[in-house]
Amino acid sequence: MDQMAKGLITIGLILVALGGLFLILPQIPFLGSHLGKLPGDIYIKKENFTFYFPITTSVIISIIISFILYLVKK
Numbered sequence: 707m708d709q710m711a712k713g714l715i716t717i718g719l720i721l722v723a724l725g726g727l728f729l730i731l732p733q734i735p736f737l738g739s740h741l742g743k744l745p746g747d748i749y750i751k752k753e754n755f756t757f758y759f760p761i762t763t764s765v766i767i768s769i770i771i772s773f774i775l776y777l778v779k780k
Contacts, residue, residue, distance in 0.1 A: 716778055720771075720774065720775075720778075744760070744762040744763055744766070745762065746761055746762030747759070747760040747761060747762050747763055748760075748761060
């Protein structure tokens with residue numbers, strides 16, 4: 707039971723940190739304007755249809771989160 711409480715607190719702190727990061731990120735000139743517009747992100751715009759899938763951005767965020775969780779676990 708104690709491990710579960712620690713895990714939930716860790717997840718909560720990570721989510722709070724990510725939320726703060728997403729608030730600060732657009733203010734960083736060289737990084738905020740490029741996140742979500744990386745090469746490999748799929749963006750299709752037609753007359754009445756827009757499809758956007760940030761696959762490269764998702765992979766990079768996944769790697770960063772995995773690394774953070776690896777550090778927290780260690």
